[in-house]
Amino acid sequence: MDLNALKYTRSHEWVLVEGQTATVGITDFAVHQLTDLVHIELPRVGRTVRQDEPFGEVESVKAVSDLYSPASGEITAVNEALADDLGVLSDDPFGKGWMIKLKLTDASSLSGLMDRKAYEAHCADESEHA
Amino acid sequence: MTYLFNTPDQQREMLQAIGARSIDELFDQIPADCRLPGALELPPALSELELEREVRTLAARNGAGEDRVCLMGGGVYDHFIPAAVDEVVSRGEFYTAYTPYQAEASQGSLQAFFEYQSLICRLTGMDVSNASLYEAGTAVSEAAFMAMRATGRHKKVVMLGSVHPEYRQVLKTYLSNLKCELVVIPTVEGTADLADVKKALDDKTACLVFQHPNFFGCLEEPEELTRLARSAGALSVVAFDPISLGVLRRPGDYGADVAVAEGQSLGIPVQYGGPFLGIFACREAFMRKMPGRLVGRTTDRIGRPCYVLTLQAREQHIRREKATSNICTNQGLLALRATAYLALVGPQGLKEAAELCCRKAHFAAERLTRIPGVELAFDRPFFKEFTLRCAEGVEPVLSRAREAGFDLGPTLSRFGSAFDDSLKDAVLMAVTEKRTKREIDELVAALGGLEATTLGVAAIPQR
Numbered sequence: 001m002d003l004n005a006l007k008y009t010r011s012h013e014w015v016l017v018e019g020q021t022a023t024v025g026i027t028d029f030a031v032h033q034l035t036d037l038v039h040i041e042l043p044r045v046g047r048t049v050r051q052d053e054p055f056g057e058v059e060s061v062k063a064v065s066d067l068y069s070p071a072s073g074e075i076t077a078v079n080e081a082l083a084d085d086l087g088v089l090s091d092d093p094f095g096k097g098w099m100i101k102l103k104l105t106d107a108s109s110l111s112g113l114m115d116r117k118a119y120e121a122h123c124a125d126e127s128e129h130a
Numbered sequence: 131m132t133y134l135f136n137t138p139d140q141q142r143e144m145l146q147a148i149g150a151r152s153i154d155e156l157f158d159q160i161p162a163d164c165r166l167p168g169a170l171e172l173p174p175a176l177s178e179l180e181l182e183r184e185v186r187t188l189a190a191r192n193g194a195g196e197d198r199v200c201l202m203g204g205g206v207y208d209h210f211i212p213a214a215v216d217e218v219v220s221r222g223e224f225y226t227a228y229t230p231y232q233a234e235a236s237q238g239s240l241q242a243f244f245e246y247q248s249l250i251c252r253l254t255g256m257d258v259s260n261a262s263l264y265e266a267g268t269a270v271s272e273a274a275f276m277a278m279r280a281t282g283r284h285k286k287v288v289m290l291g292s293v294h295p296e297y298r299q300v301l302k303t304y305l306s307n308l309k310c311e312l313v314v315i316p317t318v319e320g321t322a323d324l325a326d327v328k329k330a331l332d333d334k335t336a337c338l339v340f341q342h343p344n345f346f347g348c349l350e351e352p353e354e355l356t357r358l359a360r361s362a363g364a365l366s367v368v369a370f371d372p373i374s375l376g377v378l379r380r381p382g383d384y385g386a387d388v389a390v391a392e393g394q395s396l397g398i399p400v401q402y403g404g405p406f407l408g409i410f411a412c413r414e415a416f417m418r419k420m421p422g423r424l425v426g427r428t429t430d431r432i433g434r435p436c437y438v439l440t441l442q443a444r445e446q447h448i449r450r451e452k453a454t455s456n457i458c459t460n461q462g463l464l465a466l467r468a469t470a471y472l473a474l475v476g477p478q479g480l481k482e483a484a485e486l487c488c489r490k491a492h493f494a495a496e497r498l499t500r501i502p503g504v505e506l507a508f509d510r511p512f513f514k515e516f517t518l519r520c521a522e523g524v525e526p527v528l529s530r531a532r533e534a535g536f537d538l539g540p541t542l543s544r545f546g547s548a549f550d551d552s553l554k555d556a557v558l559m560a561v562t563e564k565r566t567k568r569e570i571d572e573l574v575a576a577l578g579g580l581e582a583t584t585l586g587v588a589a590i591p592q593r
Contacts, residue, residue, distance in 0.1 A: 038443075059418070064443045064452065066169060 001094040007070065007110055008119035014094065015070040017110060022071050022102040026058070028093045030122045034060040037086040042099060048074045051109050055100060058089075071110055073102035154222050174406055197535070199569050200400065201494075203347065203515040203560030204540045205266065209373060209483070210564050211471070215397040216472040219463060227462070233299075233439045234409075239462060240437035243425040246469040253375055253480075254389045255382025255473065256411035260422035262465040263408030263457060266392035267300030270339060272410060272421045272455055273388040274301055277337030277365040279419045279454070285310055286334045290327070292317040292344035293369060295548035303337075310336075318550050320348040320508025320517070327355065330438055331362035338362075341369040342378075347491075347515030347558065349378075354377070356385035365416075372396050372409065373562075374513045376477075376484025381411075388412045397471025398464055407464040418444060421455030472487040486563035487514035494561045494570045501578040507556045514560050517542070517553075524557045527577060534576035536569075 006014045012030035016023045031037070039059040048056045054066040055075070079098050082089060089097040104110075114122060136144075140154070150156040157165065176184060200208035219225060223238055233240060243261040250259035263269045270293070278284045287305070289298060291314050298314065303311055315326050321344065333337060338359040342350045352368060359366035365387040370378075373395045381389035393407030394400075413421055418441060426440030446453040475483065491514045499505050503521030520527045524541045531538050543554045561570070 041418075059443045062448075065447050066452075 003094065004116045006094070007113035007115065008122075009070045009113060010045075010122060011066075011068045012071050012123075013068055015110070015113065017104070017107070020104050021076070022073060023098050024070060024100050024102065025093055025098045026067065026089070027119075027123075028111075031090050031093050031097075034058065034065060035063070036061045037089060037112070038050075040082050040086060040089075040099075042078045042080075042082065045073055045075055045078055048072075048073060049102070051106075062079075067099065067128050069100075069102070070113055071102055071104055072106050073104045076099050076103050077101035135413035166197075186369075193537075195585070199536045199573070201531075201536055201538050201559050201561060201565065201573070202400075202540070204302065204345070205392055205394075206400050206402050206406075207514075207560050207562055208564055209395050209562045211397050211399060212474050215470045219467050221445040224463065224466055229249070234437070237361050237437055240425050240439070240468055241292035242466050243423070243460070243462070244353055244427055244437050245406040246465045247425060249469060249472045250409055250411050252411075253372060253380070254370070254411045255380030256386070256389050257382075257414035258417050258424070259409070259411035260420055260424050261460040262393070262462075262468075263410050263422055264461060265394075265404060265406040265408045266294070266369060268389060268406075269296045269390035269392075269408035269410045269456070270297040270367065271301045271304045271458070271583050272408075273367040273390050273412075274337055274339060275304070276388065276412070276416060276419050276421065276454065277367060280365060280416050281336050281363065283334055283336040283364070284308070284334075286313060287311070287337055287339065288313045288315065288327070288330045288364070289339040290315050290317055290322045290341070290344070290350070290547070292321060292346055292348065292350065293339055293341040294345045295545040297341075297369060316353070316550065317344070317346075318552065320344075320346050323349050323353070324351065324354050324358065328358050331358055331364055333363060334363040335359075335362055338365050339367045339369070339592055343371055343374055343513040343515065345558075346508060346510075346517045347512040347560070348510035348517075350473075352379070352381075352384040352386070353572070356387075359387075360385065363468075371513065372502070373480065373487060376480040376482070377488060378513065387416065393464065393468050398467050399455055405461060405464060406467055407461045409468075417441065420444070421457060423458070423460050435448075483563045484513075487561060490514075490515065490563070490565050490567075490570065491561035493567070494559070494565075494573070497570060497574045498559075498577065501574065505579070507553065514562060515558060517556050517558055519553075519556045524555050528557065530577055531573060534572065534575045536576065 006016050008014050008027065012027045014025055014027050015064065037058060037060050040056065043123045049069040050072045051069055053069055055069045056067040057064050058067060078100050145152065145156065227236060227239055241353045247259040247261060251257065261469055263272060274287045287310060289312060302312055313330050315322055315330055322340065327338065337448045338355060340350055340355050342352050344350055356366040367388040367390065368381050370389055370391050372391050372393060383553060391409040393409045398407060410422060423439055425437055425442050426438055427435060430436045442448055444454040444455060445459045495516050498518065505519050507517035507519040528538055538559045539557055542549050543555045
């Protein structure tokens with residue numbers, strides 16, 4: 001996965017846009033911050049989500065965190081395999097650890113997201129203040 | 131008794147420190163009409179001896195439970211409590227323990243709750259039980275909320291009219307500020323008409339709430355009700371009677387998603403209006419969505435078994451406004467009573483208690499309905515409780531029973547508009563394993579005898 005091809009949110013989700021389809025997951029930084037993951041709740045296929053709204057949640061031994069959608073659209077696929085093995089999320093957050101695929105309703109809203117360089121700076125900033 | 135003692139000098143000093151001239155000035159910002167003008171109207175203080183005498187006089191006015199015969203139903207029942215329950219619960223380690231904030235320091239309490247949860251799971255046939263909630267009304271409401279979270283349906287909850295009106299009231303209060311409709315299905319025949327239930331359930335419904343045996347004592351059709359809920363994509367929530375599970379099928383066996391109950395029957399006395407015990411158990415699929423505390427067993431660093439509060443990510447102190455409930459406590463002492471009770475009687479004891487209740491209730495119902503003008507309100511199977519209708523009205527019958535030392539009730543009219551008008555002359559009555567044949571015969575004689583006198587015929591109960 002070319003990390004430069006992805007867009008990022010301030011809440012540490014990544015999105016890969018291919019035509020009208022967006023694939024969404026969370027970053028390695030997020031996985032590291034969450035520590036041991038124990039449970040994930042993902043939505044059903046067919047649900048529509050709006051940008052910045054929670055589409056699911058992930059539970060670690062420390063906390064439960066919402067997963068925020070980087071874009072608006074209808075959910076066309078959900079990575080059901082994650083529920084059985086969250087190790088995939090730790091091992092390959094940008095690949096096999098993807099969470100949902102969206103059919104975008106408004107691709108222009110993606111322009112507000114960060115590129116890789118801006119996201120790395122954002123992470124560095126958060127680490128510093130952690 | 132003065133709990134926060136301070137002298138006029140200290141009061142002056144404190145007022146000075148905060149820059150107020152008097153206590154009245156300190157309270158200035160409270161609107162005058164919200165404040166009590168002048169002092170409380172209390173009689174002069176009594177000496178210790180006088181006070182003791184006064185309290186004894188007041189206490190003597192209580193109708194003590196043991197010299198009267200309790201046949202009351204309506205959610206609280208006079209079941210037998212083995213003396214060992216009190217013995218276990220009155221141990222200082224349990225009795226004086228406040229909710230453990232550093233929970234794992236109280237291994238004894240956690241072990242007791244773990245055992246409670248395990249017993250409730252076996253009793254109900256459900257996968258997971260929490261460490262208890264306040265009482266049945268809260269448990270029913272929390273179950274409805276969990277169903278909303280689990281189904282993503284937040285607009286509609288369907289409840290049978292045969293559910294305890296107070297549970298309905300608690301849920302209604304909880305829902306009053308939410309955009310969720312509570313649909314109540316009338317049960318004028320004593321139980322729900324399955325066609326009505328089917329009609330009420332749709333793809334907006336979060337859950338179907340029913341009680342079995344229901345508030346009138348009648349048995350619903352639990353398999354059918356859970357099946358109807360499931361086919362609408364809704365959860366089924368059953369409020370059960372713990373003692374009834376000695377003879378009836380378990381909620382887990384007839385497909386319920388959530389099983390809740392008033393746990394008072396399990397070793398908790400009929401004490402004022404509570405405190406009681408809210409039982410809450412569900413299928414594993416909802417484990418992370420359930421409210422309340424949950425105790426788990428694990429091992430410590432050198433491999434010894436130990437107990438922890440587990441799955442706390444559901445709870446308020448971690449999940450904040452997204453917590454599964456704003457209740458972050460449990461009925462520790464009363465859950466312990468239920469644990470001691472269930473452990474003492476065991477499955478066989480529970481079965482025997484349930485069989486005795488069932489037989490004695492049917493004997494009583496059969497005898498009472500021989501009295502002219504007294505009949506069962508519903509032609510439905512029942513467990514230990516039934517609804518009587520009295521041609522001459524409920525009050526004269528109740529007062530004759532009371533005079534003879536028997537307490538029946540509650541009357542259905544007590545619950546205002548909760549029930550159909552046709553039920554306003556009906557009264558609930560429950561017969562537990564504690565009741566004897568002699569007591570039941572005496573009750574029948576008291577009611578039947580006076581009934582006959584009123585009618586001007588010989589005062590002999592029909593046999």
